[in-house]
Amino acid sequence: MRKAKVFMYESFAGILSENEDGYSFSDNQDYLNYEDAEPVSLTLPLSEKPHKSKTIFPFFDGLIPEGWLLEIAEKNWKLNPRERMGLLLACCHECIGAVSIQEIN
DSSP states (O other), X not given: OEEEEEEETTEEEEEEEEETTEEEEEEOHHHHTSTTOOOSBTTBOOOSSOEEESSOOHHHHTTSXXXXXXXXXXXXXXXXXXXXXXXXXXXXXXXXXXXXEEEEO
16 A cells, blocks of 8 residues: 655645555545645545545646656656556655645655
8 A cells, every 4th residue: 555645735635545446535634624725626625534536536647747757757767657656656746736745655
């Protein structure tokens, strides 16, 4: 099982995990209590229950670079382009925009 902390701006917003059943995203309880809490995506509304999917959530897949930048990441870190969670963990520490990803070891 692989896990990542998901940050919205500088706030710890939730946990994205991958296991043999697929993917899960759970909002951080403290983040849910913020008065101005925003969902990381409109497709992942704030919820006390985890969101589950057999495939990586399209929002997170969309954070992964494309084109020449993806090719550089694949070559430098020897990543499989079909292994989306690995690409997300390797490439999305400092994304453009509000969301960033940090691997949990």
